[in-house]
Amino acid sequence: MVEHMKRRTVQKEAVREALKETKEFVSAQDLHRRLIDAGSRIGLATVYRQLNNLAAEGQADTIRMGGEQLFRDCGEDASRHHHHLVCERCGRTVDIEPPSETWFRRIARENGFTVTSHILEIFGTCAECREREREERPAVEERE
Known part of the structure; x- marks a missing residue:
């Protein structure tokens, strides 16, 4: 080699x-x-x-x-297509099951597309970050 x-x-x-x-x-x-x-x-x-x-x-x-x-x-899931929930604050991700392939193809067809691939990532805030934000908020309000 x-x-x-x-x-x-x-x-x-x-x-x-x-x-x-x-x-x-x-x-x-x-x-x-x-x-x-x-x-x-x-x-x-x-x-x-x-x-x-x-x-x-x-x-x-x-x-x-x-x-x-x-x-x-x-x-071990290398062959499985992944979709995710992603926390925009801490970056935590959760693998999720997407809507069916039928749904993807129907939406594409209704809009004149042919599906060649897809990525599904849903961004938001996880429960831990929302709780941390709630806990920090009163401390900020008290200082003002």
Whole structure:
């Protein structure tokens, strides 16, 4: 095997393993920082490339939040298409079952589209963040 091919394989495996250790969605920059902190000499561009390769292979899940692409390991469910509820405050995600494929196709057909793929992400605020916000609100009001 050519040396640069070996390096790519080692780097891809390092990114894959670091992603597996992360239970929530993570940015390429955050994952890069974790790898560097663990002693890796991998470059940020390589982390981006490997994360995008893992996503294209169905081994990583990806969402866009706040203009940033985030990644998460698919785990044992790599072959299953994922849909998510996403907390805009803390980033917590929950895999959800989407409406049926029939619903997607019907909506597309009614609007003159043919479905080639779909992504369903619902953004909001999780119960923990709403509770934290309620607890913090009286303290802010008392200071005023």
